[in-house]
Amino acid sequence: MLFWLSLHFIIGLTGTWMVRGYALRRDLLDHPGERRSHNIPTPRGGGVAIVIALLVAACVLGWRNPHQFILIAGFTMGLLLVAGVGMIDDHRPLSPWLRLSVQAMAAGIFALAVAGTWGDLSMAVLAFVAVMVLTNIWNFMDGINGIAASQATLVAVGLAFVLGGSWFWLTLALAAACLGFLPFNFPKARIFLGDVGSGSLGFALAALLVTALAGLGQPSHGILLLLPLSAFLVDSGLTLLRRLLMGERWWTPHVQHAYQRWAAGAGTHALVTLMYAGWTAAAWMLAWWLATRTEGQMTLWCALWFTMTAALWGWLQHSYSNRKEPQAAAIGKGRK
Template sequence: MPELQGVGIDQAAAELRGGVMIGAWLFASLLVSASLTWLARRYALRRQLLDAPGERRAHTVPTPRGGGIGIVVVLVLAGVWLLGVVVDRVELAAMLAGLVMVAGVGLIDDHRPLSPFLRLGVQVVAAALLAAGTWHATREPILAGGAFVLAMALTNIWNFMDGIDGIATSQALLVALPIVVLEADAWSWWAAALAAATLGFLPFNFPKARIFLGDVGSGTLGFALAALLVHGLADAPLTHAWLWALPPSAFLVDAGLTLGRRVVRGERFWEPHSQHAYQAWARRLGSHVPVTCAYAGWTIASIVLMAWLGSRDRDTAQVSGFIAAWYIAGAGIWLSLQGKGVPRVKESTE
């Protein structure tokens, strides 16, 4: 009996130490992000790095940009720290190198506008690094190809969808949460650092933005989420792999359908615009807050659906059917939010 009591005490002590470590990790990530965001705002105001109001923008007063640098620093520091404990250091190192490239070109673009094709070229190299790291860890060509596609897609989607207060940051936070819970290795700690870092930035950006993420932040969030989702897919059975399409569904539906419509219309889809459903809805309501909250509500519902489907003994066809129905419902909401549609903008040919 004394031996059993000793084992119980040791186990409780280990759990307590683990809880303290997790709490310290989250608090440090949040504190560093919040502190650097505050400093970034002061720097942006001093350097006049401001986004001015305009026809294609949702804000009405000049607002500093580049606040996402705090999130970038947290992710890099957390990733470097975890290099010593991950199973495949090459996978994590390749991802971190790609993330730094995406953040770096975004940071430069926040200071002086760059060609979209130059940014795209850097993103291609970064996505290739992520794909190479995925290949090294899994030796799965399909998954490596998927890593490249997903990195390119989410890097740009998070940039496209960062158009009203709080929406890109809150979505990144929510999409990261199931990864924190379901990942079973050191990558879950990195996902936790991402969630805490976005939470540290959010008060500066919502409900009223005092600073924007900037390209340095929005692109980095998309790339980081792509890396986390791909890593989660690596060991997931096919039935559960499809479930990872649910958390980012709000952004995938809005960005995908809006981009598709612009392509069909023959518009320059790579140029800034204000034709997303969330932008049309915010204009009608005259407020960003309910739109950001509604998108958050959809994502929370997506995570609940993910958990429900994952806890049931269902085959791949059933799971994919539920997910297809969810995306069809999202497409219907997208159409209703667009109302009569956004007038086609006559774009410059200069």
């Protein structure tokens, strides 16, 4: 295990360093702007290193576990599509509808792999929805130093205890690669994930989540796996809903997420990232505690947890919405 973790940590670390040099040479920089949350030009595209680590892990595991070839192949093909369109967008901005179409193709491929593996149409539909939702949520929430990669790490580490077999190792590879990337993005951002990184993280986590759900002996426990995603699900979902109700162009960049306003108002991004991390860690502890409870207790506690998350979102929005949103220190990905 130590060798496996070290290998993917090194890929994430050295790969990010190499991509940063490439981005500087090619002038692939996110520049400050009215709808961006950083104040200095910063290279983007660092998520390529995480993608490479995941591809290495998938190839090794697919070779060692031929009985799961279809599922791992579907994961690999979908990841390549999401990462590919994200990489192109990092070089020259694409239409959001084109990116969404490619993401839908990736979701469809993975959904077909799920159907071929388990023969369950409902799981295939869930796989499609999960990929579309989490791929875009991680893109939406990649806006301050370290938040997207740290949340991906925490979710992956928890899922590693749920998953078994080859997917356990793939989950560890994701976590280790994110840890290799984080020194370049937190607490000070020397490179951003870029679309290639944020979208790929969302895709990978969606695939891992669906695989974990399929392997649970008790399907009712699946609701517990949503708890560690609560901070991102609520912040992105309620912010999007509010923009829709206000008639705004919801697909355009903005800085209206609770975490963005909190970071701008507090004048620090490290605090916000760490608080979100603490929330996710607490959610995992609650999930483990609820795993031995009745289905009714699970439903009640999950409802209370998400209600509390939504209440905190509202409080943060109210507390910081009237404050001027300064051009804050270099963060996550700059095009939010």
